[in-house]
Amino acid sequence: MVEAGQIALTVVMGVLLVAVATFLSRYEDWRSYSPLASGGSGYVGEGSGQAHHSEKPAGIVRWLTTVDHKDIGILYGAFGLFAFAWGGIAVLLMRAELATATSQIIGANFYNALMTTHGITMLFLFGTPILAAFGNYFVPLLIGADDMAFPRINAIAFWLLPPAAVLIWAGFPLATLTGGDISAAETSWTMYTPLSVEQMNPGVDLMLLGLHLSGVSATMGAINFIATIFSERGESVDWANLDIFSWTMLTQSGIILFSFPLLGSALVMLLLDRNLGTTFFAVDGGGALLWQHLFWFFGHPEVYILVLPPMGLVSLILPRFSGRKLFGFKFVVYSTLAIGVLSFGVWAHHMFSTGIDPRIRASFMAVSLAIAVPSAVKTFNWITTMWNGRIRLVAPMLFCIGFVQNFIIGGVTGVFLASVPVDLVLHDTYYVVGHFHFIVMGAIAMAGFAGIYYWFPLYTGRMYQKTLAKWHFWLSMIGSNATFIAMLILGYGGMPRRYATYLPEFANMHLIATAGAFIMGFGQLIFVWNIVTSWLEGPKVQSGDPWDLEDVGMKTKEWAWFERKRDTAITVTDGGEEVATDGGEADSADADRDET
């Protein structure tokens, strides 16, 4: 039986390799063109209204082989939203279970598995990639670069994510296929030892591997952003007028560079403990707390990895619809850098109740309270920017304001948690869950939506449906506040986190939280509908400056690029003279070109 399996695997691997080799040899054939000699012809595709460039292969192969930063940005975005849907469905199942106090719909083990996949997916497969999507598409445009510094590494970084996702999610289908021999990990996203060492389920190994790959991906992406922002800036862009979003991407990439490799090493140590009998985290080895230190040394910077670029998006978008320049631009940059440094000095605030030395606790409390200062600087600057401004409540602006509101609640609850005596009471309750969800969903996701709507005309050439976007906003806003305020209250009442069942006294608040979650979920359905239908058949934008930023003197480089691109596209189709073929065109791969 075992031998048959080995032989089958060998055959599968052999077939795979031959298939790859065949594909590559064909690809090399029809790609035998010289990109410079082709004259860079472009024409407007029927469907998308975007200019296609003849150096790109057509159809699905284009997406598999692209190294263009904009294409890769779109890929990151599509991947991130898909992961968002997976994590969202997981959490709706959990919230459905939590609508009643006893276990009704799913068992406790499946609940744990869903909770683990929800956390990991949202942080590593939605959060980090969706920010990379914005970064890839817009940083080069904003700083006047031709592309990212290392386009191929950029593509590798993206393509590591799909296998990472497959590995992280594989436990669910494998549980059915193998009759439970392998099942989804139930470690929670923090993977605390000794629990994560003792769960013998091989599904945990798969998840750790997937996480490891996603970490490699994030690190490669970060190196690329740093190199791009340092060395690829256009002539007119220097440090003094670098835009705020690029500043936050730069700082974020720096944090990634110092924290993700550490996560990678810790994951390898965990894998070794699980599979090869090492004792890094065993009681007679490094001890279980070692994991917590390593994990949170990565884990706290990770939360700032997730929040800094959204702060950058808000700092970029919010002034455009306030009709005023960002108040105290310099201080927003300084506070970004300050957060980047301080974020490495607060990790033990996740470990206040583990019995570590009180003197250590006190110093980590001090730094944690200090990090609230730069965060508050930013918040005040956003508010002062809006103060007396000419506010235009378009969808991206609504989401920015929603960000600020939710960030205030999330931040203030964080400051409470940073105070040791308060934390000893609230640790491991729903209060913590409420705190970080105000930030990750209430703030980060809102900023993501703001960016998606703000640049929608730029990457699709079309406009979204405004009414639907406002529905999306209000449902997300009301839903998130209902859910997460209910969680804060549950936490004050002492409801512990990470349970599928609870005492009857918590029933009402849990019901509100569930209702809020489904309101949010409904809002996201509207969002998907809006994006898909508008992308396909929304009204074409009529100018290169759909937000009329010129009027307030705040047009940024990416819109100038968009304007140039529109001009180019029009010239090319009108004259028709540039639609030349090059060497690579006379091939069947071109047949479906027009559909792309």
Next chain:
Amino acid sequence: MDEQPGLSDEYRKASPWPVFVAFGLAIFEVGIVWPLFPVAVGGLLLFVGSIVGILRESGYVANPWNGLVTASVLCLVVGAVITLTTTGSVHLRGLAVLVGGVVVLAAGVFGSLFESTHA
């Protein structure tokens, strides 16, 4: 008129290798951790082959066959050290790297011979 706004002239806008570099690494890792011998060897081949391919494409190595031979030396050394110094399942993992290295070496040698007879 800006013919290709935002597009670089210097880079080809497409490369077949990144997908396979990424998938090769993933497959190799699974093969090593679980240990599944054929998966580890296959993943290694895909990974090493694509790395050499991408390096050649971007001009960092001139001759892909020499690249394969160089890479095989690395695999052979690492594989041999692990294989010789360990027992049990770790031994098996080392063996996978070693066997992968042998195949890569064979590919490199065969490729350069083939090319020189056809040149």
